[in-house]
Amino acid sequence: MTLQQLLMDTALSFVVLGATFWPLERAFSxxxxxxxxxxxxxADFVFFLGQYLVWGPLSVLAIMAARPLLHPEALAGLRAAVALQPTWLQVVEATVLCDLCVYVWHRLCHQVDWLWRFHAVHHSVEHLDWMAAHREHPLDGLTTQFVCNLPAFVLGIPLGPLAMVATFRGMWAIFIHSNVRLPLGPLGFLLGAPELHHWHHARVERTRHNFANLAPYMDWLFGTYHRPADEERWALGLAEPFPRGYLAQLLVPLPTLVRAWRCWRPRRAARCR
Known part of the structure; x- marks a missing residue:
């Protein structure tokens, strides 16, 4: 893809997303x-540009490069059986396993200190709307996408049939961050409603609810589901001090990553206790 095409796609994405979500935010605020x-x-507009122009394309390249490494021979028989299944069943299996993996990973990002430092970038937003959905550290976004695609890679499910599901999930992820209160009724058990994720962004010390952004049934299964009964009057953002600038937010987690790497090495683990 040329730079000109990338710029055009980014501009088109901005227009389409704005035209889709801005009227919803006005009608159902x-x-x-x-x-x-x-x-x-x-700042969130800069995050938007960074995702579409730099980090998104790099993440796709990194994930596709890792795909051939995730075909263990021990699972060759399972992959052969999956290949015989109808396409719709493969898509359902990949989606459910993706939901499970993302739930576990997202919950770990709130519980493991050095993972939280990266994920805290996303939680630093104090005003939610469709643009705020794009505030995300590149490493946080890369690992989440990798975890989501991991079941499909391991089981050998072609990415083609999953493309439409991936597009829908991306749009829904933006929807649940938008400035919209639109309860979904029974459908909200399968698809995350905005009020669920808005509560996840409440200004508390590392929220303990609603980790499954797009699959609330995972939170229900693991006891972390919470649907707020009142209108959204709670404050958003972090309970801890955090830099506000784009570059500062990209850099602030890196010392924690270096320290985690040093502490992980067996010879130095004792020094980190």
Whole structure:
């Protein structure tokens, strides 16, 4: 893909997403009166550009490069059996396993200190809307996408049939961050509603609820489901101090990663206790 095509695709994505979600946010506002150019909108716009122009394409290349390494011979028989299944069943299996893997990974990102330092970038947003969904550290986004695609890679499920599901999941991920209060009724058990994820972003010390962004039934199974009964009046963001600039947010977790690597090495583990 050329730079010109990448720029055109990014501009088109911005227009399509804005045209899709801005009217929803005006008609069904969770926080009435929130301006389009609300505080920190510019920082989130830079995150948007970074994702579409740099980190997204690099993540795709990294994930595709890793795919051939994830075909253990011990699972050759299982992959052969999966290949005989109808396409719709493969898609369902990959989706459910993706939901499970993302749930476990997301929960770990809240419980493991050095993972949290990267995930905290996403939770630093203090005003939710469709643009805020793009505030994410590149390593956080890469690992989440890798974990989500891991079952399909291991089972040998072609990515083609999953493309439409992946597109839908991406749009839904933006929807649950948007400034929208639109309860989904019984459908909300299978697809995350905005109010569930809005609660996940509440300004508390590492929230303990609603880790399955797109699959609330996972939270129900593991006892972390919470649907707030009241309208959204809680504060958003982090309970801890955190830098606000784009570059500062990209750099602040890195010392924690270096320390985690040093502590992981057996000879130095004792020094980190």
């Amino acid at each position: 969770a926080w009435a009166g929130q301006r389009f150019l609300r505080p920190a909108w510019g």
